[in-house]
């Protein structure tokens with residue numbers, strides 16, 4: 707059974723109007739548990755659109771998205787939101803951490819929202835921070851952390867509720883090359899430890915080459931590379 711199975715997705719913005727963009731024109735992608743897929747795409751090719759649809763943040767015009775064997779296109783919006791919270795972790799180019807809370811709290815809060823006890827949530831948050839090498843930064847607010855540290859916290863937050871699927875959109879895209887490599891190592895370590903299925907979009911071909919396989923999105927379709 708696939709963790710993520712998207713079939714024949716199509717998506718057009720501004721259909722029939724000036725500025726029509728046919729972003730996805732029959733995109734299919736299946737990702738097994740534990741498999742890490744690199745998504746390579748030139749800017750504007752539709753990678754954010756694809757990740758948003760796969761992660762149930764947006765819907766396609768046609769096609770289907772199944773997560774852990776369940777066809778999401780058949781669920782109500784409310785059910786879909788619940789599945790997204792339980793099973794999908796997102797990472798973006800910018801961390802989107804809550805500025806008034808500490809690194810630890812940023813990882814604890816989504817767990818509390820999911821019904822985890824405060825003690826268990828704190829223990830898990832600390833363990834995650836430890837695994838990405840910044841347990842000593844737990845009490846710092848985001849503004850007191852370096853860019854690489856902020857992204858590491860965002861990775862921990864994305865994994866806080868033990869999702870089955872991780873979707874990452876240029877997770878190290880705003881870091882300088884040296885920091886980017888180290889932070890990427892931390893992310894891959896976490897992903898491999900947890901056995902997550904992941905789709906990681908990157909412009910960096912050297913990083914993409916470290917994943918289990920790579921796909922390229924161009925002209926609305928995916929090709930294997």
Ligand code: ADP
Pocket residue numbers: 719720727729747748749750751752753754755756
């Ligand atoms: P990428 O992440 O690969 O840069 P996006 O998925 O963000 O690409 O966008 C793909 C194309 O669709 C771009 O041309 C973008 O301008 C356009 N686009 C994205 N979102 C919208 C939207 N909400 N309305 C209209 N056009 C959009």
Ligand code: ADP
Pocket residue numbers: 754799875
């Ligand atoms: P990123 O590539 O970092 O995900 P973008 O700048 O492509 O971010 O898009 C940010 C948001 O703006 C997304 O929600 C996307 O759908 C929307 N968007 C992108 N391009 C357009 C566009 N041409 N018109 C309207 N909305 C857009």
